[in-house]
Amino acid sequence: MRLEAKGVGWSAGGTVIIDGIDVTAVPGHVLGLLGPNGAGKSTLMNVLARLVAPDHGELSLDGRDYSQWGRREMARTLVAVQQQATTEQDVIVEDVIDLGRIPHRGRWSGISRHDRGVVRRAARQTGVEQLLQRHWQSLSGGEQQRVQIARAFAQEGRIMLLDEPTNHLDIAHQLDMLDRVRATGLTVVVALHDLNLAAAYCDEVLVLQDGRAVHYGPPARVLTAEVVREVYRVEVRVLHPDPDGPPLFQYLRSDIAAAGEDAGGGTGPDPGGDGGG
Numbered sequence: 686m687r688l689e690a691k692g693v694g695w696s697a698g699g700t701v702i703i704d705g706i707d708v709t710a711v712p713g714h715v716l717g718l719l720g721p722n723g724a725g726k727s728t729l730m731n732v733l734a735r736l737v738a739p740d741h742g743e744l745s746l747d748g749r750d751y752s753q754w755g756r757r758e759m760a761r762t763l764v765a766v767q768q769q770a771t772t773e774q775d776v777i778v779e780d781v782i783d784l785g786r787i788p789h790r791g792r793w794s795g796i797s798r799h800d801r802g803v804v805r806r807a808a809r810q811t812g813v814e815q816l817l818q819r820h821w822q823s824l825s826g827g828e829q830q831r832v833q834i835a836r837a838f839a840q841e842g843r844i845m846l847l848d849e850p851t852n853h854l855d856i857a858h859q860l861d862m863l864d865r866v867r868a869t870g871l872t873v874v875v876a877l878h879d880l881n882l883a884a885a886y887c888d889e890v891l892v893l894q895d896g897r898a899v900h901y902g903p904p905a906r907v908l909t910a911e912v913v914r915e916v917y918r919v920e921v922r923v924l925h926p927d928p929d930g931p932p933l934f935q936y937l938r939s940d941i942a943a944a945g946e947d948a949g950g951g952t953g954p955d956p957g958g959d960g961g962g
């Protein structure tokens with residue numbers, strides 16, 4: 686299913702948070718949302734997920750405007766995992782994953798055999814099967830994150846919107862989770878901080894800066910050393926270990942201090958410098 690945003694913008698308290706965003710996500714592709722802290726990734730994600738109504742712009746799924754989608758129909762189609770999903774309730778993991786089944790059942794129907802089967806399959810697909818009877822509150826941050834993705838799988842939508850789905854995961858689980866998400870063949874939009882993961886898993890990336898889309902396209906074309914310096918203020922070496930594979934980013938230095946953003950102004954000599962050279 687094709688998700689299209691045209692000229693999307695949202696403001697809070699008179700401050701423009703995102704503005705004029707055009708982006709399209711297509712089936713079988715992973716679209717990455719990139720950009721520094723505060724660039725607007727989560728805001729855009731929330732707008733795409735219809736959790737926040739934009740002030741202007743158009744949003745559609747397969748050419749049908751969001752306003753024409755009913756709540757339940759949308760919930761069966763579009764699956765969102767937000768950055769911090771918490772619950773205060775004392776529930777077990779199986780129940781958390783089963784939340785993904787709610788849009789699929791009638792108001793008064795209970796959990797069916799089919800629902801239980803889907804929940805188990807989602808747990809298997811995301812490697813959390815052994816956690817099903819554990820209390821949610823007793824899980825580690827990474828385990829909770831994997832369970833949230835299992836919940837998204839159980840929702841059986843056609844579009845997945847994942848806001849930093851790997852930020853609590855160890856390296857093996859980061860790779861494994863993105864492999865599994867990619868293997869669904871769904872339309873996937875994922876906010877990421879790790880440029881190496883973005884280069885390896887995304888078909889296209891949209892780079893945000895100060896709420897605006899500044900670069901958009903395949904990662905190997907978009908993520909040059911110049912762009913990383915301009916957007917992230919990091920000196921980076923872009924390596925090509927495999928000519929047919931994704932680029933690899935070797936981070937050399939942050940230029941935030943040099944830009945005068947640290948408490949001390951950042952213009953003096955490097956206190957940790959060894960003066961050698």
Ligand SMILES: Nc1ncnc2c1ncn2[C@@H]1O[C@H](COP(=O)(O)OP(=O)(O)OP(=O)(O)O)[C@@H](O)[C@H]1O
Pocket residue numbers: 697698702720721722723724725726727728729
């Ligand atoms: N409701 C709000 N009221 C005021 N400012 C907001 C609101 N929501 C977001 N912002 C601001 O908008 C900017 C973009 O926030 P957003 O969470 O979208 O950024 P992000 O790119 O996801 O950042 P991060 O990488 O840190 O998660 C930030 O400066 C944030 O403080």
